[in-house]
Amino acid sequence: ALTISTAIVATVYEDRSRMLQQAREKERSIRLLTESSPDVMLLSDLSSRILYTTRAVKSMLGHEPVELYRKSFPNDLMHPEEVPAYLNALDAVRRQNESRTLIYRMHRKEGSWMWAEGCISLYLDELTGEPIGFVNVVRDITHRKEAEDRLQMAYNELEILAAIDSLTGVANRRHFDAVLDAEWKRAIRNGTTISMLLIDVDFFKNFNDIYGHLEGDDCLRDIASTVSQSTRRSTDVVARFGGEEFAVVLPETDESGAAALAERIRFGVQCRGVRHAGNIHGVVTVSIGCAAMVPARGATTI
Numbered sequence: 420a421l422t423i424s425t426a427i428v429a430t431v432y433e434d435r436s437r438m439l440q441q442a443r444e445k446e447r448s449i450r451l452l453t454e455s456s457p458d459v460m461l462l463s464d465l466s467s468r469i470l471y472t473t474r475a476v477k478s479m480l481g482h483e484p485v486e487l488y489r490k491s492f493p494n495d496l497m498h499p500e501e502v503p504a505y506l507n508a509l510d511a512v513r514r515q516n517e518s519r520t521l522i523y524r525m526h527r528k529e530g531s532w533m534w535a536e537g538c539i540s541l542y543l544d545e546l547t548g549e550p551i552g553f554v555n556v557v558r559d560i561t562h563r564k565e566a567e568d569r570l571q572m573a574y575n576e577l578e579i580l581a582a583i584d585s586l587t588g589v590a591n592r593r594h595f596d597a598v599l600d601a602e603w604k605r606a607i608r609n610g611t612t613i614s615m616l617l618i619d620v621d622f623f624k625n626f627n628d629i630y631g632h633l634e635g636d637d638c639l640r641d642i643a644s645t646v647s648q649s650t651r652r653s654t655d656v657v658a659r660f661g662g663e664e665f666a667v668v669l670p671e672t673d674e675s676g677a678a679a680l681a682e683r684i685r686f687g688v689q690c691r692g693v694r695h696a697g698n699i700h701g702v703v704t705v706s707i708g709c710a711a712m713v714p715a716r717g718a719t720t721i
Contacts, residue, residue: 459557462542465550467492467509479559481528492555498524498532508539513550516541522560534564584659586636587643595658595666602670607714614669614677614711618646618684621704623663625697638703639663642688649684674711681707 459479462471469492472484480496487495493502501523508519518540524532535557542552582594590598599615606613620626620642627635639659646665647657660666667684669677685707693703 457559461487461492461555461557462552463492463555464552465513467494467506467553470552479533479557480525496525498526509553512539512541512553516550522564525557533559534561536560584643587640587659589643589647589665590656590658592658592661595656595660595668598656598658599668602668603714606670607716610713611671612673612711612713614672614674614709616667616669616677616681616684617660617708617710618642618665618667619706619708620663621706622695622698626695626703629695629697638693641691641693642703642705645687645691646684649680649687669711672711674709677709677711681709 456473457475457478459476460473461469461476463469468489469487470489472487474484476482476484476487490496493505497505501521505521505523508521511517512519518538520536520538522534522536525535527533537558538556540554540556541550542554543549544551582590584591602613605611620638623635623638626638630638643657643659643665646667650657650667654670655672656668658666658668667680669680672680685705688705689700689702691703695701695703698704
């Protein structure tokens with residue numbers, strides 16, 4: 420009986436030793452995996468106090484891991500503007516037990532800001548299954564964010580270029596159509612007056628025949644500049660309507676206001692004194708038509 424008991428005890432100790440060895444090997448593997456990753460892995464309690472962080476935090480933020488122990492992840496490391504969104508994400512993770520990914524700015528030890536992408540998951544007690552904290556895997560995406568910002572800036576510039584007439588620098592016909600449609604609908608909603616000017620350069624074909632198309636281009640640029648300088652509100656849109664024609668969209672402007680602007684433009688162009696032997700006035704002039712109305716619901720044209 421003693422021999423059997425001794426064998427049982429030996430077997431139990433052997434199994435326990437094997438299990439402990441396996442646990443140690445598992446722990447070493449996990450630690451090797453986490454510590455070799457360039458991403459920072461943090462463990463925090465339910466109040467977002469940091470309990471553990473991998474060594475990668477040194478290269479990412481400049482802090483030694485021990486320096487962050489018990490610090491508040493959102494309040495001490497994140498940009499203040501993004502803390503509310505982070506706390507809302509924590510609440511959602513805790514309620515739904517689903518990971519969430521956020522992009523936010525983090526404060527480096529030396530004072531600069533970096534962009535980070537963090538994946539937040541709930542950390543559960545292995546025995547009870549109750550939540551005891553959060554796991555946050557943080558990746559430096561500063562270079563990616565800068566590239567995205569440059570791409571967005573390039574896209575915005577292309578959007579602007581797509582809306583501008585390359586010769587005169589004012590809005591092109593495509594942008595004019597979009598603005599007129601939007602302002603027309605807004606005038607219907609608000610019951611306000613919308614006006615439009617249509618400007619035509621007098622005897623422009625004669626001008627091109629006498630002085631050539633390069634001089635004609637300069638003439639159109641000069642007129643576009645005069646029309647733009649004559650408008651005084653940021654909501655007024657000057658566009659090249661086509662050829663030697665220009666148009667001006669005037670939101671919330673009645674007929675008298677539109678007519679006054681038309682006269683200011685006509686007078687301004689004539690006063691520029693651009694010579695034009697094919698015009699009875701001897702200088703470049705324009706003719707301007709004006710329309711104004713409060714559009715009725717369902718109306719589709721000015």
